[in-house]
Amino acid sequence: xxxxxxxxxxxxxxxxxxxxxxxxxxxxxxxxxxxxxxxxxxxxxxxxxxxxxxxxxxxxxxxxxxxxxxxxxxxxxxxxxxxxxxxxxxxxxxxxxxxxxxxxxxxxxxxxxxxxxxxxxxxxxxxxxxxxxxxxxxxxxxxxxxxxxxxxxxxxxxxxxxxxxxxxxxxxxxxxxxxxxxxxxxxxxxxxxxxxxxxxxxxxxxx
Amino acid sequence: xxxxxxxxxxxxxxxxxxxxxxxxxxxxxxxxxxxxxxxxxxxxxxxxxxxxxxxxxxxxxxxxxxxxxxxxxxxxxxxxxxxxxxxxxxxxxxxxxxxxxxxxxxxxxxxxxxxxxxxxxxxxxxxxxxxxxxxxxxxxxxxxxxxxxxxxxxxxxxxxxxxxxxxxxxxxxxxxxxxxxxxxxxxxxxxxxxxxxxxxxxxxxxxxxxxxxxxxxxxxxxxxxxxxxxxxxxxxxxxxxxxxxxxxxxxxxxxxxxxxxxxxxxxxxxxxxxxxxxxxxxxxxxxxxxxxxxxxxxxxxxxxxxxxxxxxxxxxxxxxxxxxxxxxxxxxxxxxxxxxxxxxxxxxxxxxxxxxxxxxxxxxxxxxxxxxxxxxxxxxxxxxxxxxxxxxxxxxxxxxxxxxxxxxxxxxxxxxxxxxxxxxxxxxxxxxxxxxxxxxxxxxxxxxxxxxxxxxxxxxxxxxxxxxxxxxxxxxxxxxxxxxxxxxxxxxxxxxxxxxxxxxxxxxxxxxxxxxxxxxxxxxxxxxxxxxxxxxxxxxxxxxxxxxxxxxxxxxxxxxxxxxxxxxxxxxxxxxxxxxxxxxxxxxxxxxxxxxxxxxxxxxxxxxxxxxxxxxxxxxxxxxxxxxxxxxxxxxxxxxxxxxxxxxxxxxxxxxxxxxxxxxx
Numbered sequence: 001x002x003x004x005x006x007x008x009x010x011x012x013x014x015x016x017x018x019x020x021x022x023x024x025x026x027x028x029x030x031x032x033x034x035x036x037x038x039x040x041x042x043x044x045x046x047x048x049x050x051x052x053x054x055x056x057x058x059x060x061x062x063x064x065x066x067x068x069x070x071x072x073x074x075x076x077x078x079x080x081x082x083x084x085x086x087x088x089x090x091x092x093x094x095x096x097x098x099x100x101x102x103x104x105x106x107x108x109x110x111x112x113x114x115x116x117x118x119x120x121x122x123x124x125x126x127x128x129x130x131x132x133x134x135x136x137x138x139x140x141x142x143x144x145x146x147x148x149x150x151x152x153x154x155x156x157x158x159x160x161x162x163x164x165x166x167x168x169x170x171x172x173x174x175x176x177x178x179x180x181x182x183x184x185x186x187x188x189x190x191x192x193x194x195x196x197x198x199x200x201x202x203x204x205x206x207x
Numbered sequence: 208x209x210x211x212x213x214x215x216x217x218x219x220x221x222x223x224x225x226x227x228x229x230x231x232x233x234x235x236x237x238x239x240x241x242x243x244x245x246x247x248x249x250x251x252x253x254x255x256x257x258x259x260x261x262x263x264x265x266x267x268x269x270x271x272x273x274x275x276x277x278x279x280x281x282x283x284x285x286x287x288x289x290x291x292x293x294x295x296x297x298x299x300x301x302x303x304x305x306x307x308x309x310x311x312x313x314x315x316x317x318x319x320x321x322x323x324x325x326x327x328x329x330x331x332x333x334x335x336x337x338x339x340x341x342x343x344x345x346x347x348x349x350x351x352x353x354x355x356x357x358x359x360x361x362x363x364x365x366x367x368x369x370x371x372x373x374x375x376x377x378x379x380x381x382x383x384x385x386x387x388x389x390x391x392x393x394x395x396x397x398x399x400x401x402x403x404x405x406x407x408x409x410x411x412x413x414x415x416x417x418x419x420x421x422x423x424x425x426x427x428x429x430x431x432x433x434x435x436x437x438x439x440x441x442x443x444x445x446x447x448x449x450x451x452x453x454x455x456x457x458x459x460x461x462x463x464x465x466x467x468x469x470x471x472x473x474x475x476x477x478x479x480x481x482x483x484x485x486x487x488x489x490x491x492x493x494x495x496x497x498x499x500x501x502x503x504x505x506x507x508x509x510x511x512x513x514x515x516x517x518x519x520x521x522x523x524x525x526x527x528x529x530x531x532x533x534x535x536x537x538x539x540x541x542x543x544x545x546x547x548x549x550x551x552x553x554x555x556x557x558x559x560x561x562x563x564x565x566x567x568x569x570x571x572x573x574x575x576x577x578x579x580x581x582x583x584x585x586x587x588x589x590x591x592x593x594x595x596x597x598x599x600x601x602x603x604x605x606x607x608x609x610x611x612x613x614x615x616x617x618x619x620x621x622x623x624x625x626x627x628x629x630x631x632x633x634x635x636x637x638x639x640x641x642x643x644x645x646x647x648x649x650x651x652x653x654x655x656x657x658x659x660x661x662x663x664x665x666x667x668x669x670x671x672x673x674x675x676x677x678x679x680x681x682x683x684x685x686x687x688x689x690x691x692x693x694x695x696x697x698x699x700x701x702x703x704x705x706x707x708x709x710x711x712x713x714x715x716x717x718x719x720x721x722x723x724x725x726x727x728x729x730x731x732x733x734x735x736x737x738x739x740x741x742x743x744x745x746x747x748x749x750x751x752x753x754x755x756x757x758x759x760x761x762x763x764x765x766x767x768x769x770x771x772x773x774x775x776x777x778x779x780x781x782x783x784x785x786x787x788x789x790x791x792x793x794x795x796x797x798x799x800x801x802x803x804x805x806x807x808x809x810x811x812x813x814x815x816x817x818x819x820x821x822x823x824x825x826x827x828x829x830x831x832x833x834x835x836x837x838x839x840x841x842x843x844x845x846x847x848x849x850x851x852x853x854x855x856x857x858x859x860x861x862x863x864x865x866x867x868x869x870x871x872x
Contacts, residue, residue: 009701015708053739054697061742081700083729086743086751102704103722147757151802168821170765170804 002046004029006037008055023110034058038066041074053080064094075116083127098122149183157200238360253290260482281316289327296334299485323362339524340561342376349373367396374412380562381601383610386416407436411449418456419601420610426456447486454493469493484517492529499540528566535573545577564601677848692735695728745780746770760795763802770807779849786842790818790864793838798822816866824857
């Protein structure tokens with residue numbers, strides 16, 4: 001069982017190493033930049049590589065890409081300050097197993113390591129929370145809907161026609177129709193006429 | 208090409224002007240005296256009037272002339288001859304040896320010289336004939352020479368003098384019309400030079416014509432003109448001729464000033480020490496008349512004796528005549544009657560033949576008086592008739608009228624010529640002014656064009672500089688923001704992280720607080736610079752922008768993006784991102800829109816970017832000229848900096864911003 005840790009901040013690196021070792025894992029390599037991390041991965045083929053994203057030379061995502069390209073069996077966990085959905089999407093693209101925000105490392109790293117070792121993916125709870133944090137508070141049913149869907153519900157409440165809604169949101173009527181049926185499905189409403197309007201009027205509250 | 212044309216135009220106009228200046232009409236030319244600097248010193252000496260009375264004058268000439276002939280230098284030989292001829296004509300003294308020399312030269316060498324170098328030979332011949340009273344023959348000679356065309360200062364002067372002489376001859380034989388024509392020709396030739404002395408002679412001649420045609424007032428005017436010319440040049444010799452002629456005028460008009468003028472002229476001549484025997488004879492003849500009039504017979508006799516001697520020396524028929532007339536007058540006055548009547552009668556016959564009417568008149572008068580004295584009334588009547596005929600011949604009424612008319616015509620012609628000349632000069636001036644104006648305007652235009660081009664170039668350079676500056680400024684700003692974002696994110700966040708880890712075990716509240724701070728820093732840093740823009744690219748970054756606008760500002764934004772990542776450089780992509788960010792931010796802040804849409808697509812190597820909303824809109828022009836349009840100017844300037852063009856359209860149904868960017872080469 002070999003673990004590699006790469007971080008350009010020496011203190012964070014030591015901290016992470018300490019935390020990982022405190023779980024009883026053996027840290028075989030520590031690197032302060034992406035290039036040496038990639039070298040070590042090629043050389044020692046560790047089971048897990050815990051990588052920071054911001055590093056001089058190659059960054060964590062670059063290394064993950066190389067690992068995927070090189071078909072190494074090393075599983076990559078990104079430990080980062082960035083909670084950007086775009087970066088997360090990129091990371092997923094390159095087959096990253098874990099994505100953890102540094103401030104929650106102490107509480108999440110143990111679980112993450114366990115899951116990844118099992119071959120599962122793990123994403124920081126806080127990241128997930130952040131990604132859906134745009135939801136409305138209070139109304140659980142509305143929270144099930146996407147932003148667009150909520151907007152459509154809002155306009156239905158204002159008794160707008162599909163055509164008007166399409167114009168207002170710069171979308172096609174077809175798209176609006178699609179959204180409508182999705183909403184009905186998500187809310188588990190019966191298939192009857194104007195069911196969505198009735199529901200919307202009943203739950204008449206501005207998001 | 209155009210600028211070259213504008214350069215050539217003024218040059219062409221200058222050339223045109225130069226051509227005009229180079230070809231003035233020949234009537235206007237004034238010739239200046241030819242350079243005499245290379246004239247031989249001996250010839251110069253021969254030309255001085257006072258030297259003519261030196262004893263060795265002819266000896267000096269002979270030596271020089273023989274020397275030049277030996278060397279076959281006919282040009283200078285002719286010049287020497289010319290000098291002597293001028294002297295002899297001036298003093299009306301003709302040396303017989305010299306005459307032979309001149310004739311020899313004429314027959315042997317004159318052909319080898321151009322016409323204008325031998326003109327003096329003809330003049331000499333003419334003068335000889337004039338002196339002998341052979342006016343018609345003299346005219347014939349002068350006419351032949353005067354047919355030449357003058358071409359420089361000397362030829363103009365020479366030919367003018369010839370016409371002068373011819374005029375005198377015509378005048379003497381009573382052909383006043385011809386005389387006047389010749390005089391005007393002489394004047395017109397003199398006008399091509401600035402020779403005032405020559406003009407004096409002509410004025411004198413014109414005065415004589417007027418005198419003979421009984422146009423006395425005009426005669427007086429021309430005598431004054433002649434005197435003025437001589438005074439200007441200090442030509443005392445010719446002045447006496449004019450004075451002599453003026454006496455003739457007074458005699459003709461019976462002017463009381465006659466004897467006074469005779470007296471003063473005679474004494475002035477005597478005191479001036481001018482050695483001019485022919486003039487002396489002529490003036491003496493008047494003086495004798497005056498003395499006889501005053502009854503100073505003895506004194507008159509003294510003068511007469513002197514006259515006889517001088518006339519004898521001169522061997523000049525006109526001097527002889529003068530003497531004969533004076534002598535006759537004396538003999539009549541002393542009541543003894545003409546002693547040698549035969550001599551007078553012969554002289555009268557000679558003058559009749561040569562048509563010298565002035566002398567003819569004088570001879571008739573003395574003979575008439577003599578006849579009366581002797582009571583021979585028949586003879587007296589005969590002479591009286593002859594006198595009348597001569598007077599008529601000198602100036603018959605027909606001729607007088609004709610001459611007057613001629614004179615008038617000449618005056619009118621002169622005036623017309625003057626007017627024409629004025630008109631022409633005005634026209635010339637106008638043309639010159641017009642041309643100068645054209646040149647000036649052309650020059651002005653050229654300068655303006657050059658200036659404009661220069662300015663344009665400068666402006667272009669300025670625009671280019673401004674463009675580069677904006678670009679650099681934007682790039683630097685982005686760099687700076689990225690650095691600050693990086694510092695915040697990497698250093699501050701990490702420090703906070705370490706702090707959190709250090710205190711977490713004891714204080715979870717503080718830990719949560721620190722998490723909040725970290726999140727705040729995240730937002731700040733994200734706003735400063737899109738996180739890892741280079742990594743995720745423009746399209747994903749826009750998606751994120753859209754996501755955030757929806758989640759944080761409750762604005763429905765749809766994005767329709769078709770973008771090839773290699774179309775723009777990363778730094779230009781970042782500017783596109785900033786433009787969209789700015790536009791979206793405007794929509795969020797001011798538009799009160801329900802939704803916005805971002806479209807990106809490439810067509811024909813042009814990247815089309817559009818962002819529109821359905822907000823309340825604004826007045827674009829008013830907003831742009833106002834002071835609160837930083838956001839809009841930001842969009843326009845950033846577009847320019849990446850080689851694009853932003854168009855903003857807005858009304859109350861919403862705002863549309865389009866940007867078109869050509870693919871960079």
